[in-house]
Amino acid sequence: GENVEQHPSTLSVQEGDSAVIKCTYSDSASNYFPWYKQELGKGPQLIIDIRSNVGEKKDQRIAVTLNKTAKHFSLHITETQPEDSAVYFCAAPGGAQKLVFGQGTRLTINP
Amino acid sequence: DAGVTQSPTHLIKTRGQHVTLRCSPISGHKSVSWYQQVLGQGPQFIFQYYEKEERGRGNFPDRFSARQFPNYSSELNVNALLLGDSALYLCASTPHSPGTYNEQFFGPGTRLTVL
Numbered sequence: 001g002e003n004v005e006q007h008p009s010t011l012s013v014q015e016g017d018s019a020v021i022k023c024t025y026s027d028s029a030s031n032y033f034p035w036y037k038q039e040l041g042k043g044p045q046l047i048i049d050i051r052s053n054v055g056e057k058k059d060q061r062i063a064v065t066l067n068k069t070a071k072h073f074s075l076h077i078t079e080t081q082p083e084d085s086a087v088y089f090c091a092a093p094g095g096a097q098k099l100v101f102g103q104g105t106r107l108t109i110n111p
Numbered sequence: 112d113a114g115v116t117q118s119p120t121h122l123i124k125t126r127g128q129h130v131t132l133r134c135s136p137i138s139g140h141k142s143v144s145w146y147q148q149v150l151g152q153g154p155q156f157i158f159q160y161y162e163k164e165e166r167g168r169g170n171f172p173d174r175f176s177a178r179q180f181p182n183y184s185s186e187l188n189v190n191a192l193l194l195g196d197s198a199l200y201l202c203a204s205t206p207h208s209p210g211t212y213n214e215q216f217f218g219p220g221t222r223l224t225v226l
Contacts (some may be wrong), residue, residue, distance in 0.1 A: 032212045043217035043219045044154065044218075096158060097166050099215060101153030104151075104152070
């Protein structure tokens, strides 16, 4: 089955700097890669996703890149703000019926 | 539009008891999935239901069961609770049928504490 590895587990950046979180997956047939943001006491919120037919997708300050050959994908947040502080999860399909999540990255934005 | 809703928000039970958690998907979504999130970890898949039929099951014991109703809402039942069942239980809905992209939208979760 699919296995997703995520790193780093914690990340601290200065406000205004960029943050990058990386994930690797094991199943070369996986074709959909979402990123979720989870704030304290809330459920995961889908913030961006990418499908296997593209290499990069941007949405304002957030971007995701995909390298199918190396089987890894990354989340890039530019011009970070205090409200970006949260736990971020990557995921990949574990079969059509489920998502397999990474272990999470706790991002802290320092003012 | 309202998002995925779950009830109750918090629940405290003792070992051996039974619990029922409820979920209402986003309007128009026919597929509901359940995940367990233990503190400090990513969500783990428990079940998926589509059109009232179970379409996927994760690696959880038979103490865990679920069902989906004609209005597409869903219940997750856990029998003979163990301390290790303490977790945030998340419900997610998707507009897609099984076999297509797995874009899923999560509810706020039910925090279950087993004493």
